[in-house]
Amino acid sequence: MKFIPVNTPLLNGNELKYLTECITTGWISSEGPFIKEFEAKFSSYIGQKHGIAVSNGSAALDIAIKALGICMGDEVIMPTFTIISPAQSIVTAGATPVLVDCSLTNWNMNVVEIESKITERTKAILVVHIYGLPVDMSSILTLAKRYKLKIIEDAAEVHGQTYNGQKCGSFGDVSIFSFYPNKHITTGEGGMILTNDQHLADRCQKLRNLCFEPYGPRFVHYELGWNYRMTNLQAALGLAQLEQIDYFIDKKRKLGSFYQRELSFLKDFGFLLPEESSDFAENIYWVFGLVASSEEEKENLVAFLNQNKIATRPFFWCMHEQPVFKEMGLFQNESYPNAEKLARNGFYLPSGLGTEEEDLERVVSVIKNYKN
Missing domain, CATH: 3.90.1150.10 (Aspartate Aminotransferase, domain 1)
Known part of the structure; x- marks a missing residue:
């Protein structure tokens, strides 16, 4: 009897062609040309100006939260029903996750509960679109504007999904995606940060690369970041997937x-x-x-x-x-x-x-x- 796994990726496009190009040209690290092409095409597809490719979705959350300046004493409202990554990123930044329940119909966070959880320490609402349907973004956008909060949009599970015709991942001040093999498109491991804000994009690019300074001596650092870079091999895979x-x-x-x-x-x-x-x-x-x-x-x-x-x-x-x-x-x-x-x-x-x-x-x- 054949075993049926819970997930099998589909790799039947230009994946082999692009990966072969990486190998034959020697561009296998985070410096290769497929990275910028994947960033540009994926951000354009979603509808954000800037894409920053990273090593996975959890890395994207770490960077997004630090880029927004969320730190010790701050609070971020998020759903209790989700994978641990969003809460982990908030906690490791020194901030506090503030939870809301979910709906039994669409399984997403119950937006009606959010306003009652807002305090003077609240800095952001972290939205997670769960399992295939989007969160009610209109209500959240209204709250964010009223209370001057940032929106972190976790669209890891909804590549290509829309909310009222607009792509999920286009609503956040910072939005993140995961390209794990069970996602609609995969890079094996990998993630992406999207934003329309040039300053935030620059911060995210710096944070993913150990906070190397763009000018001055290469190995002199003034703050700490991460080595959360995506490889050219991963980006090649992602580009082939995005085409389909x-x-x-x-x-x-x-x-x-x-x-x-x-x-x-x-x-x-x-x-x-x-x-x-x-x-x-x-x-x-x-x-x-x-x-x-x-x-x-x-x-x-x-x-x-x-x-x-x-x-x-x-x-x-x-x-x-x-x-x-x-x-x-x-x-x-x-x-x-x-x-x-x-x-x-x-x-x-x-x-x-x-x-x-x-x-x-x-x-x-x-x-x-x-x-x-």
Whole structure:
């Protein structure tokens, strides 16, 4: 019986051609020409003026937060239901994450809760578009303007998604992307920072490269940064992927529609399926998630899928329940029931771009057998 992984990337364009060019020319480090081309074309595609390619999405968050001057004593409002990277970047900068719950319909942060969390120490709202549908950006833009807050837009999971027709990643004062292999386009590892602000772009470029000074002696440093550079090899891969992004988005949406149609019967058993669309967008299905009626139901179905050599992946664990943050004394006695339900009962199915049609059919068949 064939094993079906939760994600398989699709590398069927100019990836090999561009990588071969890197090797034959010797441009394999962070100095190669594909980097600037990838930065320019990706930022143009999203609708921001400046792109800064980095080693991964978490690196992009570290740089974005430092470039905005967020530091000790500052607060940043963010969702509790997300991967740990945004909170980690805030904490390591010396600032404090302030959490809000999520919606059980689109799984994104509940924007209604944000205003009540704003204090005189709040410096930014960190938006994370979760699993395929965008956050309600209009409400957040209004709050940011009213309270003079910066917006950090984490669009790692929504390459090519739009909010009311405008690309996600174009709304932030600083926006970040990840190009991990399970994303719509991949560079293996890698990330990108986007901004319309020339000063912020210059700061981000400096911070990703150990804060080398643009003028003066090369190895004299006046502040600390990181070696978070992207290689020319990664950028070559990303450029080839970007050329196919419209096809990739269409393929993901067809995958999502197939699962929606074939698994709709699960609603009768108390499962939540992804929202197909919102008032702002059609789901782009970064992953196809299911939320079971209970933790036991989830564990039973996941075990059954694993027995049939079908991989799954659990949903993100809530920030307020992360042991590492508890040990730091953060989020004491905080509870966010919607996020807790998603974290405990949610998981996603094989939904990578390289997932074959017969794989999807087998996933559905096994789930139907489980319920019969």
